[in-house]
Amino acid sequence: MEFKFEGRAKLITQVLMAVGLIALVGGYLTDHSDHHQRWWANLLVNGFFYFSISLAALFFYALQYATESAWSVVIKRFLEAMFGYLPYGAAVMVIVLLAGQFDMHHLYHWMDHTLYHEFMTVDGSTFMDEEVAGSVINPNYDHIIAEKSGYFASWFFWLRTIIYLGTFLGFAILFRKWSLQEDAEANLDLHYKVFRRSALFLVFFAVFSSTLSWDWLMSIDPHWFSTLYGWYLFSGMWVGMIIFTHVSILWLRTKGYFAEITDSHMHDLGKWMFAISMLWSYLFFSQFMLIWYTNIPEEVTYYVSRIFTDYKVPFLMMFLVNFVVPFLVLISRDAKRNPNFLIPVAFIIFAGHFADVYLLVIPGTMFNHNVFGLFEVGLFLGFLGLFINRTLTTLAKAPLIARNHPMLQESKDLHY
């Protein structure tokens, strides 16, 4: 059975995209912060949040293949559909990073090239590391960032960014291609090829998911570092992806699609939602507790700028909601199988994980001048519309069930 993307659903995503476009234009015109900082910061928040969801779909897809999981075969096409947003998400990330490189915003303080040299000429046109005749001390010099100059070098940063995006997009295209190829002709060799390539992808993903979060988000607070940051972001994107998958499939089933997906599959997705929410809470707390306990000045800056400022209430609320709501509601088996419990939780923690990414970016870029208004809401909805639109468009391009997958029958027979 093929999914048809038309009618009211398509209209709603288009309306959401229009709202996003209005927010994008209106936000730019009404944003009077320096360098349109607020506009760019929110573009980064939304760009990363939705990019990371489709990236998590790619990861989850590879994980299902690498572990030879059978239960997920019936939802495989939905995961593939989410790859459809990946190029758009990558494009938004590249736009934000390029704009930073050309000094159109100041989200990444380390992109300021004046930070790296201790001395300069009086007029500030040339910078140098050694004191020479006629040089003065560079007031912008930041020795902590300067010592990271090797990692922050533009060529290296862009090389990494291109490698990440190239790897992800390449694997997404290949996975999709092989999947459609399998539909045309049952081929066990092809299945094992995808199995091996998935394992390879997971190796790349393990490294890149950490380093891309350092490069794109952790470097917003360039004096601070946390080795757990990559995992923390990774678990956050994973939850977002599971929530989106779950709610979308519930909706698709009410429309009569995906008859093969039973309550047992939805129960499994509910278990994932519960489990990864706990993983996220665990990693959030692990990062927080060690930094709180050791209380080393260079480490606590991150939490000082979030807990001893105006961000205190949203920051602590975000953690409590993302931990307590799924824990208390989804702990029972019946709740995981009942959409009346699951959907409200899914909506709350989806917003909660958006707030998580928002609070990763905003305190380090807007400091105490932040405004939360219609622009932020509009942009979130706009990107949501784009994400759903791309996902469902991709979903409509192939049959909903990969009919030649060797474990399809096993997946259909799943119960519990």
Next chain:
Amino acid sequence: MKKVFHVMYDDDDKLLVAARELVGKGIHVNEVFSPFPIHGIDPIIGIKRTRLAITSFMYAMTGLSLAVFFMWYTMISDWPMNIGGKPNFSLLENLPSFIPVSFEFSVFCAAHGMVITYLLRNRTLPGMPATNPDPRTTDDKFVMEITTDTNAMSAEDLESAIKNTGLLELSIKDFK
């Protein structure tokens, strides 16, 4: 005379098929003895869902309360401990440092409590007499237990119905 039938199969799938067939004829299957859990047998022979998960939650809550109480008493109330300059006169302000222990102890209590409850409930604590009818059910055989006193049929009818399934051995015993 009440009778008990112990029907032995050499494959869990055969047992599953036989159980479905017998239950379809209105026969009540008392119990199934198997070396490992047979997937999907519970709804067929009408076993209720386990309440072990609820006990697990209760044990975890007990563990959590015990751990928090113990840490409050030793670290805050009885002898406030100054470790790394952390606030030591308030449980709430010092809570992050107590979370790992509370978590570990909750898991400890839930896990041990569940294991002990499970063994007690199944009467399989170490040293308890075995209740399975045939020692081979701990190896590679599967036994289904059917009794006349939970079935309206006569022993002869039951026996003929059972004989039609793909069984390996049938033992019929008197039952007080």
